Amino acid sequence: MAEPTSEPPRLSVVIPAKNESGSIAEQFAELDRVLAPLAPFEVVYVVDGSTDDTLAVLAREARPWLRIVRHAESCGKSAALLTGIRIARAPIVSTLDGDGQNDPAYVIPLVEALEKGGPGIGLAVGQRLRRGDGRFKKLQSKVANRVRRAILNDDTRDTACGHKVIRRDLFLALPFFDSLHRFLPALTKREGYGVVHVDVVDRPRMAGTSHYGFFDRLWSGILDLFGVWWLLRRRKRVQRIVE
Secondary structure, three states, X not given: OOOOOOOOOOEEXXXXXXXXXXXXXXXXXXXXXXXXXXXXXXXXEEEEOOOOOHHHHHHHOOOOOEEEEEEOOOXXXXXXXXXXXXXXXXXXXXXXXXXXOOOHHHHHHHHHHHHHOOOOEEEEEEEEEEOOOOHHHHHHHHHHHHHHHHHHOOOOOOOOOOOEEEEHHHHHHOOOOOOHHHHHHHHHHHOXXXXXXXXXXXXXXXXXXXXXXXXXXXXXXXXXXXXXXXXXXXXXXXXXXXX
């Protein structure tokens, strides 16, 4: 188990969790083991309006690196990420989903890819080679990714993967909207930063069911896509010079 420390964390891991009580305990065990080389670190769980006992399970899992914040009502994944990143203390933030599909073992190569790229790199994105979802969900994600890449030219194969590592100050400078997390590569490039990609392998959910429906994603995704397209056209591209 990671030992308590008064040092500021090198890394903050932010995990939105809505009705994920069946996944939390196993995820905790993995985080404790896998993140040890990155100590000192912290993990911020954002309980997003859960109606199950997610909060109670978290409260029982005492760890020196654990921080918990709660939304009284569900606000969505992007809002949960914003809440967690606002209170995060490290300059670099890793995001994971609370359902256990993202293997924490990939946090280290993502952090290394970001740091190796230097201050001009703002975001490291996980690119799933294999997914733990059903065929229909894989198909809709494949189509959505192709359409998004064609319109936004963000050079990213898979933006829906929960595995991302981003500079905290960059995230907080981005224009906030619901589903922001799906457009981070394009918005990062809009701010003049580079994006790097790391292949990861997804897993099936540890427990529970997905919180997203097909039509929810379809209509809101179309509106968000063209909103981001408008944002990109309205912002003069910054040619960032790092000294």
